Structure formats: structure tokens, C-alpha cells
Amino acid sequence: MKPFRYHRIKTLQEASHLTQEPGAVILAGGTNLIDMMRLEIMNPAAVVDIQSLPLNQIETLPSGGFRIGSLVRNSDLAFHPSIQKEYPVLSQAILSGASPQIRNQATVGGNLMQRTRCTYFRDGISPCSKRNPGTGCSAEHGYHRSHAVLGISDSCSATHPSDMCVALAALDAQIVLEGKKEKRTVPITEFYLLPQNTPWKETALEPAEIITAVDLPELPEGTRTCYLKVRDRSSYEFALVSAAVVLEFNQNQIQKARIALGGIAVKPWRVPEAEKLLHHSTPSKKLFQTCAETALKGAKPKKDNEFKVELAKRVILHALSLASKTKKE
């Protein structure tokens, strides 16, 4: 680890003042940042420890729905009774990721901002434009089994590794950002940027801004959800493919559907074209199959990750079938 200045701050003003400094980063649970600093992939000049800020509440919103403070620990969020009851897909997604110890440390803000697990990015030496702008992408011609097939560009096909964020995308979560003059709210789908030819620009977060909360809109009565994750071993592993499904039901009819994919895309990936097929429909295997085909239409697989396309279709199909059978309590 390279030396840095350490600041433990008590107010948001201090945080945004200190993070304006070039080379300053925020420390929350540390499970990703300290890893990145130990590997010397991130070498901040200053570390701003925000863990003393009062951002660890889960509150109901006046408009319905919930506001989750960005310092709420992943375990606390997953086991919160209202979240388990109202948004089971979110609890399932969080609990399918990492290990209990890591989830005890990890925060909502840190989970949103965690860096990719791309091995070329993490090895510190391979050409990688995300780590060293302009050096190219080693996955282009190298082994790329774990890489994305959706949203990729010539300069990067690294996946966003989070499970939690896939569920948040399917829930239409809003990210609350503070620190600049105006507090602002950004839909999660717009919060993440496509790599295009600037893969080092990952999110809409600006210098001096910090994530203070995530807002979850209320789900109508009768909504059914499911998170399904497929990975190389049954626990403590990142997703090969995952799907979060949120189906708003009216009796036996799907009114609205939202599907987000993980493990195969450069960001938590929504599939609006496929979702549209399910609006005002009667669930059936055939319909779900067409929906899965549509969801993967834009996929650009290469040799080692071609299997993910078929795998993703089956995961979507299975997640939709499971969700349509689970009634919200």
C-alpha cells in the first residue's frame, strides 16, 4: 500500500471539501478500497473515512417506498424486516454475494462504487485502459471467460461485479448524491456510464459528491420478484450470470415487468425491449422464452464467453418462472 493522508470526518461539508482534492477517495466499509490499495491499483493521496456520518438509517419515504442511507451495511440491509418483506429480491441479491464477514463491513455506497473484478484490471501489469487510459484492453485478444457480452466496447468489456446493484436496477432505484451546491437524484440506470472509449469514467459521480442514500420506489401490492444467480461454485463467488426480476401482477396478469442482468454486462443491465413484451400479458413459458431471446439480442460474445448468452437466456426464463409463482406476502 502506498502512503496516504487519513481523515476521519464528521460532517458532509468536510467530506465534500476534502474529496475535491485531486487523488482523494472515500472510505466506507473498505472491502474493495483497501483491496485495491493493497494491490496498488488505486493509490489515493488522501483517504476520507466517512463512517462517522449519520447515513446508516433505513426510513420510509413520504411518497411511499424507502430511503436507505449509503452507510447501511449490506448485512443490515439484507436482514431488515421491511426490506425482506417489501423487496425480497434485494435481500436475496445481497445475500447471494460475498461472505457474511464482507457483508458485515460492506456498505450500500461502497457496493455501488466497487470496481470490476476483471483480472487484467486487477493484475496491475496487463494493458488495461480502465486502469491506465490508452493502453488498450487485454481481454480483446486474451482469455475473457468472465467478461461482459452486453454494453462492451473495443476498449473495455469488464463486468460490473455487484449483485445488489442488479436488484436495485430492477427496482428502479434512485441514487441520491450530495456535496455540490445542488443535491441531486440520478436513476441507477443513468448512474453507470458505458465504457465506450473512456472506460475509466465509470459513474455520474462528480468530484466533491458523495452518495448519501438510495431511494426505492414503492412496489404495488401483488408484485412478485426473484433474484437468480449462477456461478462457478455455490457460495462466495461472483456471478457468471444473474437476473433480478420484478413483475407487477394484477390477478393473473402481468401489468409491468422489469428485468436486470448481472455478470454479463458492463453495468447493471436493464432490457427494456424484452420487458415490454411482458407488459399486460399472461405469463407462459413461450412468452418468457421470447422475452429471454429478446433480452440477449444485442449480445456480442467472443470465443470464451459465448456460453454466457445461452446461460443468460435460461437464467431469465427460470427467474421469470420462479417470480411468477412467488406471491408477495
Add this chain to the structure above:
Amino acid sequence: MPINAERSRKKLTSLKVNGRVYEKALSPISTLLEILREDLGLTGTKHGCELGECGACAVLLNDVPVLSCLTLAVECEGKEITTIEGLADGNRLHPLQTAFAELGAAQCGYCTSGILCVAKSLLDKAAQEKKSNPGRELSRAEIKEALSGNICRCTGYLKIIEAIELTAERLNLFHRCEPVREDR
């Protein structure tokens, strides 16, 4: 002052480990794992992958299991740290330690301190929950899930799980309904 010297300047920090307060000049770049082992001589906490992948370094921070390799020591000021050295009460072993010894649930022992800390927190939490919910019992599935971040290369896990079940049984937190070796 040269930039690196300024940044790595040590700061006097007090750390509370196993009930004892240590005043130490800490550099921000030291992880809790490094400080426990190298500065405080508490070498029971093991140094494995240092990437969050193995659980050998698990300790309790305010009674919650965390990974000391992914925690800066300076972050821990004002918190209670419990390591494997804090489990026994003087010469009296913790019931988990007794059960692990009885069943031979450790081989090389590298994973054992992390596992014992995690298991202690699991049992303590279940005992707490039992106060308001007298029917509260642990299940094998819950024990396995709690240990899912602790890698053991020697035992194959079965004896570890059995030793935790035995302890839980002795604390009235587990009811054995199948023969011990059935799902080997």
C-alpha cells in the same frame, strides 16, 4: 517534509483489544491484521490471502465478524476488537475451543481462529435471540452459511460443523435430529 513521509506520519491511536487498551503510534497504511500480529504480538489471527477471500484473518469488531486484512487499524479507534486470544476466560477454554479439541476439528489450524471467532458470534447472536424467542435453534444450514467465507484446506469442514453443533447443543441452541455422520 517529503510527501511520503508526511503521508505516512504515525498518529497516536488507542485500540481496545480483548478488553485491554493499547496506545500505539499507527501509520494509516497498516491494516488491523498487521497491527494485531506485528505490533501487539497477537499472532493467533492468521494472515492468509489478504484479499478478503479466505477468512483466516477474521476478528470481531463490536462483536461482529469482519476481515482484519481489509480494515485499517486507524478505523478501529473507539471500537471493541476481539481476537482468538480473547475467547478463553483465563485458563478456561471457550466451549467452542473445548468442542473443537474434543472432536479434532482442526488439522493445520490455519483457518481455526477465524472460524472460532465467526462461530462465537453466531452462537452469541442465537443466544441473544433465544431470550425473546425461546424456540430459537440453529440449523446446520445456518452454520454452513455463517462459515461460507472461511476456507479450510484440511478438514473437509464436517468436523468443524459438528464441533459447532456440539457446542450449540451444550448451550441449548441446537437439537440433533439426525445421526451425526449422515450427510457426510
